[in-house]
Amino acid sequence: MPELPEVEIVRQSLHKKIKKKSIQQVIIRNRNLRFKIPVDFENFIKNKKIIKVSRFSKYLIIHFQNEDYCLIHLGMSGTIHILDKKKPLKFTNTSFYHSPYLPEKHNHAEFVFDNLKVIYNDPRRFGFFEIIRNHQDLDKRFTSMGPEPFSNKFNLNYVVNYFKNKNKDIKSFLLDQKFVSGIGNIYASEILFASKINPFKKAKRLNKNECLSVILNSKRILKHAINKGGSSIRDFKDISGNKGNFQKEFKVYQQEGAHCKRTNCKGIIKKKITSNRSTFFCVSCQK
Ligand SMILES: [Zn+2]
Incomplete structure (x- = not known):
């Protein structure tokens, strides 16, 4: 998708x-x-x-x-x-x-x-x-939809207030288009790995630093993916064109059973399926 x-x-x-x-x-x-x-x-x-x-x-x-x-x-x-x-x-x-x-x-x-x-x-x-x-x-x-990750409206104040008393897990919120628009299943796993946050942690338990981490990593990872695809699309001049190389950048998505790519972490990447969606995370460094 x-x-x-x-x-x-x-x-x-x-x-x-x-x-x-x-x-x-x-x-x-x-x-x-x-x-x-x-x-x-x-x-x-x-x-x-x-x-x-x-x-x-x-x-x-x-x-x-x-x-x-x-x-x-x-x-x-x-x-x-x-x-x-x-x-x-x-x-x-x-x-x-x-x-x-x-x-x-x-x-x-x-x-x-x-x-x-x-x-x-x-x-x-x-x-x-x-x-x-x-x-x-x-x-x-688009008024019923949440801000885009790149928008200034997707800021610390917004996220901290939104998560108050929220029992749902953080990954569900990243996929919830009313909270933030445009993050899907692949990048939600990548953003939470980069933020060292367990995808199943309840949103209300995230501290300010963790909220900030989620915001900054959302912007950074999506921008990086665009740049990767953007550079490959320029090579798509004819039918021998190459595919984008964004897959090589995945740290956890579809990396089940692999060793964690974070330096000094000896964890293994785990896959968990909830409501028909796969979530990938490191059991050791994502708290
Ligand atoms: Zn790890």
Whole structure:
């Protein structure tokens, strides 16, 4: 499942390729996504000029010239492919999660520009498109969600107050989009390892230093993941492009049974499954 860093990589590639361009044609091959693509979608998007592509949490936001917007959520398995019309065999997968080859099946939507095509692929169909018709509605769209990890609102005061009397464990809070937006299962384990905090510790038991550690490591680890993917995406020039190398950076995620990577720690990484999610942590240095 794409998490915030992966969505940010997609945003950067899309922004670079489609800003200041107009969509000439929209082809919908299959409307069935998490929410059905509305019948007026093609007409709404067609001939609109794109100002920029931004992001909130795991939502891509396409900004059109006349204050119209299109949100794209990649769900579990959504990927966006950019095809150069002049070099049809050379294309770019904007996500570093998957193969750089354009899949033959599950290409739901095609956006045609003058010299390129943008294709949305989604085998599991949990992604969706959403039309937003003015600036006020865009602001309202995200008010029920917590701040992004990079936001100044994700600060010590906010976290300490939020955790008061909270019996839920810290890892559940990192995944709770009302508390903080955009942290998923992979990075939650990595952030708590870096913070030396046991994922199952109750949020109300975290002291100020531990809260601060969680905040700073959230920002640092997500930024680092973006930089890693960002540098690999620049090599995605053709079908022989390499995958991102973010996996090599994992300290605990999918490292079950391995020795702890922290210097001077002799602990072993353990995997625990709760409500269908795997949590990875060091039994020795995460208290
Ligand atoms: Zn350890």
